[in-house]
Amino acid sequence: MTTQAIQPQFRLEQKRKIIADFPGPKSTELAARRAAVVAKGVASGVPVYVADADGGIIHDVDGNSFIDLGSGIAVTSVGASDPAVVGAVKEQVEHFTHTCFMVTPYEGYIAVAEKLAELTPGDFDKRTVLFNSGAEAVENAIKVARLATGRTAVAAFDHAYHGRTNLTMALTAKSLPYKGGPSGDFGPFASEVYRLPMSYPFREENPSITGVEAAQRAITMMEKQIGASSLAAIIIEPIQGEGGFIVPAEGFLPTLAAWAKENGVVFIADEVQSGFCRTGAWFAVDHEGVVPDIITMAKGIAGGMPLSAITGRADLLDAVHPGGLGGTFGGNPVACAAALAAIETMQEQDLISRAQEIEELATSRLRSLQDELGAESIIGEIRGRGAMLALEFVKPGTKTPNPDATKAIAAACLQEGVIILTCGTYGNVVRLLPPLVIGDELLNDGLDVLEAAIRAAK
Numbered sequence: 222m223t224t225q226a227i228q229p230q231f232r233l234e235q236k237r238k239i240i241a242d243f244p245g246p247k248s249t250e251l252a253a254r255r256a257a258v259v260a261k262g263v264a265s266g267v268p269v270y271v272a273d274a275d276g277g278i279i280h281d282v283d284g285n286s287f288i289d290l291g292s293g294i295a296v297t298s299v300g301a302s303d304p305a306v307v308g309a310v311k312e313q314v315e316h317f318t319h320t321c322f323m324v325t326p327y328e329g330y331i332a333v334a335e336k337l338a339e340l341t342p343g344d345f346d347k348r349t350v351l352f353n354s355g356a357e358a359v360e361n362a363i364k365v366a367r368l369a370t371g372r373t374a375v376a377a378f379d380h381a382y383h384g385r386t387n388l389t390m391a392l393t394a395k396s397l398p399y400k401g402g403p404s405g406d407f408g409p410f411a412s413e414v415y416r417l418p419m420s421y422p423f424r425e426e427n428p429s430i431t432g433v434e435a436a437q438r439a440i441t442m443m444e445k446q447i448g449a450s451s452l453a454a455i456i457i458e459p460i461q462g463e464g465g466f467i468v469p470a471e472g473f474l475p476t477l478a479a480w481a482k483e484n485g486v487v488f489i490a491d492e493v494q495s496g497f498c499r500t501g502a503w504f505a506v507d508h509e510g511v512v513p514d515i516i517t518m519a520k521g522i523a524g525g526m527p528l529s530a531i532t533g534r535a536d537l538l539d540a541v542h543p544g545g546l547g548g549t550f551g552g553n554p555v556a557c558a559a560a561l562a563a564i565e566t567m568q569e570q571d572l573i574s575r576a577q578e579i580e581e582l583a584t585s586r587l588r589s590l591q592d593e594l595g596a597e598s599i600i601g602e603i604r605g606r607g608a609m610l611a612l613e614f615v616k617p618g619t620k621t622p623n624p625d626a627t628k629a630i631a632a633a634c635l636q637e638g639v640i641i642l643t644c645g646t647y648g649n650v651v652r653l654l655p656p657l658v659i660g661d662e663l664l665n666d667g668l669d670v671l672e673a674a675i676r677a678a679k
């Protein structure tokens with residue numbers, strides 16, 4: 222049985238359609254209203270405004286239909302209006318929208334925590350806390366690790382992205398635009414954050430370095446420069462997101478996790494982008510059997526509703542005194558209902574297998590394009606897992622990053638009605654994050670457009 226056969230009936234026709242030049246008149250009018258009231262620090266990658274979205278399609282206010290290969294940054298894995306999520310949200314809002322779990326608790330929060338205990342790796346007692354955003358989850362994972370260990374230092378990696386709040390800016394590697402820009406810096410940043418070298422196979426100076434050796438390089442820095450006994454936590458994205466969809470060499474993550482365990486350092490996997498079926502497993506750490514002490518989750522967790530979570534070892538989470546963790550909106554009941562429904566959709570439609578199918582379909586097409594274009598092409602590397610795939614673009618025949626070609630490709634795709642996102646420390650990576658429910662036909666149409674854009678780029 223293929224996943225196609227059990228795809229739900231979509232409300233919107235799954236077809237790309239550009240009927241007029243865009244941005245059209247309604248989007249243009251909205252852009253003008255926006256400029257008068259919305260801060261310009263919030264930028265949008267696509268100049269059209271959304272009217273509706275379903276499956277792999279986004280409709281704009283002027284009647285154009287775009288193929289969505291970004292899922293609102295890996296969020297709408299079950300689609301932007303999954304019937305199960307919509308139904309669960311409607312049902313919940315008719316009863317109560319909020320009471321605050323810290324005041325008058327409710328079942329949905331507990332049910333989400335039960336699900337996360339079941340889905341996250343590790344067969345030990347686990348505890349969960351719910352929040353609103355990925356950054357808030359990361360902040361709280363570090364709070365817990367520091368309190369539980371009585372240590373202060375935190376190690377993060379080159380190319381890391383962990384959010385835009387003060388501590389998570391400090392953990393994030395890339396300066397522009399996250400930590401500052403031409404108009405100034407957002408600092409001072411949180412202290413006691415140390416940066417370690419990542420395993421980035423495509424850009425290693427020594428291309429034969431193994432994952433274990435790359436981990437040893439980071440471990441030496443922790444031992445010699447930070448001191449293992451000062452270190453509260455190591456935080457790492459098992460596949461880096463904003464930094465460029467970097468998949469560390471095999472052995473890197475397990476070696477770091479084992480060292481952390483030996484040294485009483487809390488190993489935090491930031492699965493905010495890579496979690497919830499995205500990589501063809503519940504969590505990206507599952508591919509190498511790594512069991513983190515704490516996992517941070519958000520993006521894909523609740524079918525588009527804002528929810529985030531930390532799940533981890535009970536002894537760590539329960540080291541915190543009552544009242545030490547929480548937040549007004551954390552674990553909002555509507556968001557919890559959406560999460561339970563989204564997770565059910567992932568299970569019922571077997572979106573883990575679907576992510577693997579997407580990987581096969583997309584990588585086989587992109588690899589044959591790479592073969593055809595040859596070694597002198599702008600495609601430096603194709604990488605990723607499941608439906609978290611990327612192309613790193615270079616100047617032909619070199620490893621020099623090619624952000625201009627990357628921008629041109631994204632712009633050419635958009636012109637044809639395909640929304641793709643870019644990322645990477647050097648701005649030279651196109652990332653593919655389609656909704657996992659996207660059908661083959663629509664995905665192939667989107668890839669046709671991407672291939673044509675790559676062929677035309679220099």
Ligand SMILES: *Cc1c(COP(=O)(O)O)cnc(C)c1O
Binds near residue numbers: 384462463
């Ligand atoms: C997006 C992201 C975050 C931040 O999540 P927000 O919800 O935007 O605060 C943190 N970590 C990773 C790996 C992310 O991709």
